[in-house]
Amino acid sequence: MFDTMTIxxxxxxxxxxxxxxxxxxxxxxxxxxxxxxxxxxxxAYVIETGDDEVAEVEEEVPFEVVLASADPDRGERVFGKCRACHKLEDGANGTGPHLYGVVNRAVASEDFGYSGALSEVAEVWTPENLNGFLESPRNYAPGTSMGFAGLPDVEDRANLIAYLANIGS
Known part of the structure; x- marks a missing residue:
């Protein structure tokens, strides 16, 4: 069959x-x-792509302006991310404290075991304080026990705060 010469x-x-x-x-x-x-x-040749031009810096809109045009209906959809730990019924705490009337409520005023980190950074949950906290809880209140990554979009935060303000009023 195969011999060494074939191999x-x-x-x-x-x-x-x-x-x-x-x-x-x-x-x-x-x-x-x-x-x-x-x-x-x-x-030999260069293709102009326009990258040499400095990109226009987008001016950041103040949070108050974004909050004034916030849509509570969209905030209700954003609240879906919070629903796993928080409830909207007055006094009904879940894993996290209830959020009924949270806007302009004193921090750590409810019957809930808050971490001390929250009371060190704010006294009242104003819309501005909520905005900072919701953007990145760990950066806003280092040592907080809230394990949420945050909402990077300012419009989502404003819509959520507008929704929560309507729930408590």
Missing amino acids: TKAGGALCGALLVFLLGAWAAEELYHTGGHGKHSEQ
């Missing part, structure tokens, strides 16, 4: 094919290499 021929064919492939790759690299080394390495 030798197959091995030689593989080595020959590899040699042809490597020589072809070397020749193609020499033919099509566009430079990058030496004194002749400057680019």
Whole structure:
């Protein structure tokens, strides 16, 4: 069937094919290499993309302006992220304290085991304090036991605060 000569021929064919492939790759690299080394390495042409222009800095709108145009109906949808731990019924605490009337309520005023970090940063849950806390609870009140990452979008925070303000009034 197979003898040593057949195996030798197959091995030689593989080595020959590899040699042809490597020589072809070397020749193609020499033919099509566009430079990058030496004194002749400057680019032959430049495509203008407009990246050299400084991007316009978007001015940050004050939170009060965003809050004034907030939509409580959209805030109700954002509250879905809070629903797992917080309840809206007065006095019905969940994993977190109830949020009924939380806007302009004293911090840690309810029957709930708050972490001391919250009372150190604010006395009243004003819309501005809620905005800072909801953006990043761990950055706003280091040491807080709230394990929520936060709401990065200022419009989501404003809509949620408008929704919570309507619930408690």
